[in-house]
Amino acid sequence: MTTKDPVLQVKGLKVSFFTDDGEVPAVDDIDFYVKEGEVLGIVGESGCGKSVTSLSVMGLIPSPPGKITGGEIKLNGEELTTASEKRMRKIRGNDVAMIFQEPMTSLNPLFTIGSQLMDATLIHKKGDKKQAKKRAIEMLKLVGLGRAEELMNEYPHQLSGGMRQRVMIAMAMVCDPKLLIADEPTTALDVTIQAQILKLMKRLNEELNTAIMLITHDLGVVAETCERVVVMYAGKVVENGLAVDIFKDPQHPYTRGLIQSVPDMRYKKQRLYSIPGNVPRPGSIKKGCRFAARCEFAFERCLQEDPPLYKTAEGHSTRCFLFDDTKEDTLHDKDTTIATS
């Protein structure tokens, strides 16, 4: 398993938006990779840069005002940040496809579901209209839309949110991409269909060896679907590791806060835990750890220096000074604080 090559390798990626108020660094120096055939989960606070990261991979950052200001994105070894728009059009849909967070914005309200699905096939694959139609119906059925033939002639507004999302997944999968980026693919869906969709994605992952980058805020979904997890906060990766390790031993105080905020269906709490404070405005924190202002463990150093990612175990790393092993006393501190909370 460890011998699999990364399909996607992102290094030092920086993306900024240039607005009236100046530069907004939405993604600030992030590293991660997706190995062939694996399911990687990306979780993090709303606005932390997850969608911007995936749009960068797709070459879809609106420019202006957006711009990739540094770093590299390698898909099967090919550098994408410098690829031409023509090349990117070829890559999109064929090698990497994306399911968007808001299906209504990516489905054209003026065209039928059928024509949009067929277009997706016709653009990339050889084959005539008849084959494209057959494939479109096949895909609609594959994602659990029973009345596929009827749906071909319907318009996006006639579908429920969940049905639209399944159409999006069908559209993303028509060309058998190597990497599927799914940005909150199941947030609009109820759980039984979510379970079906996640199972469907897992099946596509296993049978077709499609690597999946799954962006979600649902830690339950991550726990059930992903092998590895990247936790992002304010444009940075703050923790990454195997899903089992992250849930068993969440290290970054932010990750711990996230896990505690989940309403547990199995019993009712009067009040949910919530991390105090708000996400900082991108670029507003000039020095120190970006989570420091909201962190109950923060100490002087956190306000002064930007913590690096510390490797805390095999395949598990955390961007937090509590895990700086070079200092005996901090290490000691860490053990007691974390254990008692």
Add this chain to the structure above:
Amino acid sequence: MTKTQPLLQVENLKKHFPVRGGVLGKQVGNVKAVDGVSFTVNKGETLGIVGESGCGKSTTGRMLLRLIESTEGKVVFDGKEVTALSQNELRKLRRDMQMVFQDPFASLNPRHTVGKILEEPLKVHGIGSSAERKKRVKELLETVGLSSYHAKRYPHQFSGGQRQRIGIARALMTRPKLIIADEPVSALDVSIQSQVLNLMQDLQKEFGLTYIVIAHDLGVVRHISDRVGVMYLGKMVELTTSEKLYDKPLHPYTQALLSAVPVPDPLFKKDSIVLQGDIPSPSNPPPGCTFHTRCPFKMDVCEKKVPQMLEHEEGHYAACHLYTEEKQGASQNKEMVGGGAV
């Protein structure tokens, strides 16, 4: 106790959308998006509505506000029959009844600044001076965890979660009595989600707000709701307090729903009831109980007779033949089913 006085009464509400086909676009059938839903909501309570994608939750929510007109049925809000109001009266009523929409992007005007979007409902209802309105915009941006500088920005400059908070702030602007929140936190990550849920609860206590919360996340629904209604294919199939629903779900669909909730623990092995088959088309719903095509406990009667919503225990309603007298024989099933969830 004022809590038991119904603020909203919904009776046999239906929405059938015409299905058009052929070259002439003639009506060839109906999508029975909502097909006879009844419930009440008491003052100060939160009613959760959950159910399969496409089962008619949003359509139900929109009909309550008459954002779409119902085909049949009656909605009574605060003693007024909403379904019979003139457009003018309806506009006044909307001050007391607000909606938070499912798709935060589609519901915010992209050409307006957030400040303008938030001020709009106050202007429409002629509330406050310009300065007062601006002040309230700032106040509410902060209440929902944004900052006053965001008022100058446009919707596309926000992330999905941030946009949803703008939608919530907008609904709160006129200090309504009832808020219908359609998936209010589904676009939010858990930490903001818990803030928004706590915020909704605080506002409820402070202003005596009443909520209808439509959501697919059963953890969220359980947390925030006093009672929960479960919908399937345009119908309500179970309705009870959130404790009873989670402790002892009666309808097999509810049981499957509960068991499909993902648990944030990769090592947790759960007994999920995997539903077979597709959701039937609402333009051609199965006869009898509409769930029979996917139900693991289907009996002969289920294909023929529509089960009525009956009170099986105090305050616990379900529409399922497994629990009707004529089907005493099936009662052993019940125990087995009840234990299967989660």
